[in-house]
Amino acid sequence: xxxxxxxxxxxxxxxxxxxxxxxxxxxxxxxxxxxxxxxxxxxxxxxxxxxxxxxxxxxxxxxxxxxxxxxxxxxxxxxxxxxxxxxxxxxxxxxxxxxxxxxxxxxxxxxxxxxxxxxxxxxxxxxxxxxxxxxxxxxxxxxxxxxxxxxxxxxxxxxxxxxxxxxxxxxxxxxxxxxxxxxxxxxxxxxxxxxxxxxxxxxxxxxxxxxxxxxxxxxxxxxxxxxxxxxxxxxxxxxxxxxxxxxxxxxxxxxxxxxxxxxxxxxxxxxxxxxxxxxxxxxxxxxxxxxxxxxxxxxxxxxxxxxxxxxxxxxxx
Numbered sequence: 264x265x266x267x268x269x270x271x272x273x274x275x276x277x278x279x280x281x282x283x284x285x286x287x288x289x290x291x292x293x294x295x296x297x298x299x300x301x302x303x304x305x306x307x308x309x310x311x312x313x314x315x316x317x318x319x320x321x322x323x324x325x326x327x328x329x330x331x332x333x334x335x336x337x338x339x340x341x342x343x344x345x346x347x348x349x350x351x352x353x354x355x356x357x358x359x360x361x362x363x364x365x366x367x368x369x370x371x372x373x374x375x376x377x378x379x380x381x382x383x384x385x386x387x388x389x390x391x392x393x394x395x396x397x398x399x400x401x402x403x404x405x406x407x408x409x410x411x412x413x414x415x416x417x418x419x420x421x422x423x424x425x426x427x428x429x430x431x432x433x434x435x436x437x438x439x440x441x442x443x444x445x446x447x448x449x450x451x452x453x454x455x456x457x458x459x460x461x462x463x464x465x466x467x468x469x470x471x472x473x474x475x476x477x478x479x480x481x482x483x484x485x486x487x488x489x490x491x492x493x494x495x496x497x498x499x500x501x502x503x504x505x506x507x508x509x510x511x512x513x514x515x516x517x518x519x520x521x522x523x524x525x526x527x528x529x530x531x532x533x534x535x536x537x538x539x540x541x542x543x544x545x546x547x548x549x550x551x552x553x554x555x556x557x558x559x560x561x562x563x564x565x566x567x568x569x570x571x572x573x574x575x576x577x578x579x580x
Contacts, residue, residue: 266288266346269347270351276312324338346362373396374396374398380467381466408457413439413443475487497511509545511545523572523573
């Protein structure tokens with residue numbers, strides 16, 4: 264089976280490596296253009312998917328946008344049997360989706376039709392779901408709405424961050440993709456239409472959405488911080504300074520305190536009161552500074568017991 268692979272971030276590298284390892288003929292990789300990195304933006308870095316493709320000697324295509332007669336002719340010349348899309352980052356037009364004789368498959372990091380959209384991993388943690396997974400679906404022009412070919416499920420672990428869950432779902436998606444392609448090769452695939460009435464959506468990550476509201480209970484606040492860990496990072500403000508927060512754990516407290524109040528700073532972390540209970544923060548990054556342990560920041564007179572984080576953020580979900 265000749266496969267044209269579409270993907271950009273680290274999440275997409277495990278499925279690509281799985282295709283290569285299982286002997287599929289990956290005839291090309293389509294990924295986003297190289298991006299400038301660093302504070303000076305002077306260094307250009309290829310995507311993680313491009314790095315894998317170059318190492319494996321696979322032709323790489325990097326259109327500004329995946330459309331137009333010339334581009335369609337270019338991928339048509341590769342004669343793919345199927346396209347596989349994993350977090351590519353651009354919407355594909357119908358002409359591109361329909362070009363391979365077996366169509367285009369997509370790996371989506373949720374149990375569709377739940378959490379269609381750009382950030383299903385973060386939403387699953389933030390919303391307190393007990394279970395998530397990956398869905399292999401046939402792509403259609405509508406957002407994440409195509410028929411389902413295969414599903415793999417997994418529980419969301421206690422205290423799991425979005426990065427940790429993303430790594431697990433990437434590997435789960437790689438295995439599910441191979442299984443789905445095997446079903447297709449055997450003619451045993453039975454795509455099932457989604458029930459659009461049950462669809463929910465996980466929108467793009469925004470800075471405003473990542474702001475912490477300490478008025479939620481400790482479980483809500485902990486989930487909120489872990490959902491945006493490490494990117495774009497949940498944040499709040501204290502003493503007039505914006506601070507990114509990482510590694511939240513629930514630490515229930517029997518005594519009521521003012522939400523956002525710093526209750527303790529020690530080697531165990533930063534203990535902050537919520538609407539009920541408290542959370543313990545393992546590390547933080549004040550604006551303009553490197554990532555620190557709470558004790559390091561306290562020793563530098565950045566924070567102290569009795570300080571209070573602002574509570575003006577959007578309500579924690």
